[in-house]
Amino acid sequence: MAGKTTIKDIAKSLGISPSTVSRALSNGPGVGGDLRERIRKVASQLNYVPNSSAKSLRTRKTKTIGLIVSDIRNPFFLEFMGGVETVLFPREFKFIVCNTGEDSKKEEIYIRWLMEHGVEGIISSPYQDREGNNNGTFYKKAMNSGIHVVFYDRLIEGISNIDSVTLDNEQAIMNGVFYLKDRGHERIALCLHKRGIYTIEERYSGFKKACAILGIHPDDRWVLEDMVNYSVSLDKLRSILTLADRPTAVISTNQYLNETVVRAARELGLDIPADLSLMGFDDSSLNELIDPPVTTIRQPVVDMGKIAATLLLGRIDGDRGEQTRVVLKAELLERCSVASPAGK
């Protein structure tokens, strides 16, 4: 990763003195219009950050990083932040929390604020929509100005040279499908958050792969997408769980959906697991106390936070080695929400 551009770099590339560059960029006297324009152009090409306060901040090591989260209400991030903090605190680093709420524009704004603020690095779970649109350009801009970036949980298209820590999402869901098939389920539904997001695409892909391997063909209508808002999610679940040929098992893909499935089943008078099996995802401490205790795919979230922070501090400390891509394994916690379907 290139270091940040200084006034000296600009001066050197133009063969002029640093003080002339400085005067030109600060609108000082004694620099002609043409030269001023040329200096500005080179400064822009070299990603020079003209805000002198931001620059002084950057130079003096703010010992601060930005932590971009996609939804601050998700308990996933509470655990993740806990992991990040245990690594940062002993190194005297602080973090600014930026909640994007899956809003690409908000993510862009936060990246800009973090750059202006002079953070030394960014740990982010980036958003990407169904068409592949993402804020890659802005992450690259940050990196070009000397801010180290580590992705966690999610990756985005168009950026490959970046350290990351993610889950083996595909394998996690495949194991969930295998587990259900083992108990006799072939009529399996899948609940998904927004399509386009890395983790969602990987989990969907794992679902399709496992079904292909097993030679089972769940109804396409049973793949529920955009399960974000509670009442909409409930409607979607209701529409498939009231079908005569309804699925016998549902795979959830986050903690919020675990709860939504349990609520939907209760509302429809379906007993879990006698009438409907649930393979959950993520693990709130309360999953064990729910009626019934939820069988779920657990991510090592605290470890993910620790690794993300460790990778970032390594870069801040000067590690210029090849990119690191850590992929963690999920764990299937057997509890009581999966049984064999009636007649099996």
Add this chain to the structure above:
Amino acid sequence: MAGKTTIKDIAKSLGISPSTVSRALSNGPGVGGDLRERIRKVASQLNYVPNSSAKSLRTRKTKTIGLIVSDIRNPFFLEFMGGVETVLFPREFKFIVCNTGEDSKKEEIYIRWLMEHGVEGIISSPYQDREGNNNGTFYKKAMNSGIHVVFYDRLIEGISNIDSVTLDNEQAIMNGVFYLKDRGHERIALCLHKRGIYTIEERYSGFKKACAILGIHPDDRWVLEDMVNYSVSLDKLRSILTLADRPTAVISTNQYLNETVVRAARELGLDIPADLSLMGFDDSSLNELIDPPVTTIRQPVVDMGKIAATLLLGRIDGDRGEQTRVVLKAELLERCSVASPAGK
């Protein structure tokens, strides 16, 4: 609240030129040893922050505040942060999360870091031990250097002139006791986190007040303190729930303790609510799905976050009016974990 001290203030109070002060404080040439010492002394008396970068940061409005939380793993803070963020983002403010883990030293370190970093304000849930020791001195130091402070959830002794938003903890627990007494309970246990902390003392006080009003006298041994670590908490609960004359109801004082009581009861084969009633505190979305759904005292946590952020921004915007102390009312959510004790 006094504005931050500038080099001009120091120069004025000594009747010398600002440039002399500046040179003295930056170890520049041309200032004699005696004068240098006098300048340093005055700078210290006026709470001048000598780090020029930090100072430039403060001056240029970092649009950043510090958010001090006592335990980052508690879902309370997830909700609180969500509330804070919805108010800060539209105003282009960011926040640095500082997790103290109920460690007074860590809290002090974070206050210092926030001052050095140049935050414009601090929202904090301060720690206080049983002897009344707290970091009041450091909060005052921050305030004297021009950083606005708002307390939420907790107050500390020795600081009165500070905006705050808290719960009416005493009334909340009193209503819990009244509710239990209404259903025939007089043998009531109380689970408490660390004594000394504001909320804990208030809740304990509410418990004693309600019992006095009702003329009931729960066994002193049933007030369990220091319920922090899971296995220790479980042991303490076990010790009273296996007594021949055990309590018929337990009042919890946070979400974590709700779960601990449910787990302890299950382990001991006690049915909730047939054998033991539980009055919970705080409300995870999962409380409704637990077996049995937990009757609980809900705090308006998101509102608390919004109010804390609003109070702080008001001060940053220049509000120099009298202190605001917002006290919020809790809500008792009736579910299924309380029944009348056997024989009533």
